[in-house]
Amino acid sequence: MLALNPGPLPDILIAYCARWRDRAFVNLNLSVNKESYNVYTFSPVRIADFDHGSGHGLCRGDVVVDIGAGDGWWARQMARFVGAEGVIHAGEIEQKKVDDMKGKCADSPQVKSYLIPLDSTALPDNSCDLAFLSKTYHHFNKGSHVDYLRHLHKVVKPTGRLCIIERHSAIPGGTRATEHGWSPGLLMQQAEEAGWVGVRCELIRGTYHFMAIFVQKELFPPEPERRRPEGRDNQN
């Protein structure tokens, strides 16, 4: 049985915060002076979210697929945790992005930038420890989300995880919320339909985004049958 207690992975948290900090300041209209910086410096939004079954976070040697990897920023951060023996498959649907990423990730040879189709990672079954999507899920074609999650269920190893970051669609913010966001509730529903179980979903403090973590439902053994005291009727 997988241990679900989270282990810390602070470095990637710090990296995450560094990326969002400036944008959050702009969004919240805060002046970037030392005091406000201190107040709004992100506190531990636990990246335990990347916690692995072992409870040690991303492990050396882990294989990750970063879907819609963009400029490869995340891929490079994760490369530090999986080490030289790990692999980050950084998938993009545009050849130009793949080429740019290759340049940007030249010093992280474990980042493998590659072109993917719209509806698949093109990776074999049981090949990844983590499937990671940052602000990509809402880009999937209408009606294809559950199928994509089913595909990931096959690609991710039985003890692996799925991590999805999206802008929270219910937090007001003009068209960005509706066109470039997603509802955590809908995501949970779709993930469950595809065989995933949500183990964490939380707002990333100081941003409009949430991070949801899923494991495969097959990880959970059948609930042991409850033994009722003799002579009592089954009432529920």
Ligand SMILES: C[S@@+](CC[C@H](N)C(=O)[O-])C[C@H]1O[C@@H](n2cnc3c(N)ncnc32)[C@H](O)[C@@H]1O
């Ligand atoms: C908003 S960007 C996010 C980039 C990066 N993940 C980040 O967080 O900085 C969304 C990316 O998803 C890619 N994308 C769009 N549809 C996709 C699909 N069906 N499969 C994989 N990537 C897709 C886009 O090309 C774009 O680079």
